[in-house]
Amino acid sequence: MPRAPRRKLLPEYDPEAFGRLSEKIARFLGTGRFLVWMTLTIVVWVLWNVFAPPSVRFDPYPFIFLTLMLSLxxxxxxxxxxxxxxxQADRDRVEMEQDRSxxxxxxxxxxxxxxxxxxxxxxxxxxATRDWIRSEFEDLLKELAERPAVFRPSGSDAGRGRDEGDR
Structure with a gap:
């Protein structure tokens, strides 16, 4: 028979969700908006506890409760x-490994x-490049032009086409 699951003393939580929440809070804590709100809260707190009627002051002069809240x-x-x-360091490490690969x-x-x-x-x-082939043809044409005319048509055949005498 299987054992019944033990009850855990600590509450269950999703570490990823908690990490995302902590990043959102850390991002907010690093903004000017947070500093403005924190400054306004402290100024109102101090002004209230200095200038309000004594019966409605909740943190008199040494502002012990304000110090406790700021420490918290x-x-x-x-x-x-x-x-x-x-x-962020974990993400940077993974990104660096991907960049390296x-x-x-x-x-x-x-x-x-x-x-x-x-x-x-x-x-x-x-x-063989086009220029080289062209230069070889030019050299060959010059060489042929310098040779004696062995197959040139005679004077009487010069006016006719090449194959007219064969007909």
Whole structure:
């Protein structure tokens, strides 16, 4: 018979959801909006507890309760900011590894293309170019023009086409 699951003393929570929430809080704590709201809250707190009638003041002059609230806020803010920084560091590490592997692939591709270009250059050194062929034909035509006319038509056949005498 299977055992009944044990009851856990600690509450269950989703670490990913908690991490996302901590990042949202850390992002808010780093804004000017937070600083403005915090400053306004403290100013109103102090002004209320200094100038309000004594019967409605809730934190007289040394402002012990204000100090307690600021300490409480700081005690939660610091770990949340650290948690958000750790998550960001993890993301940065993964991104850096992906960048490194992409760079390695790019280097391998570049080396491959460099070898291919070098092979093409070596191959082009052995291929006859249009200018080389043209110069060879010109040399051949000059050589033929300098040779005696062996197959040139005689004076009487000169006016007629090549194959007219064969008909």
């Amino acid at each position: 806020q700081a005690s939660y803010a610091a770990p949340l900011i650290l948690l958000a920084q750790n998550r 992409q760079n390695e692939r790019s280097i391998a591709d570049t080396e491959y293309l460099t070898r291919e270009i070098a092979a093409l250059r070596m191959g082009l050194g052995e291929v």
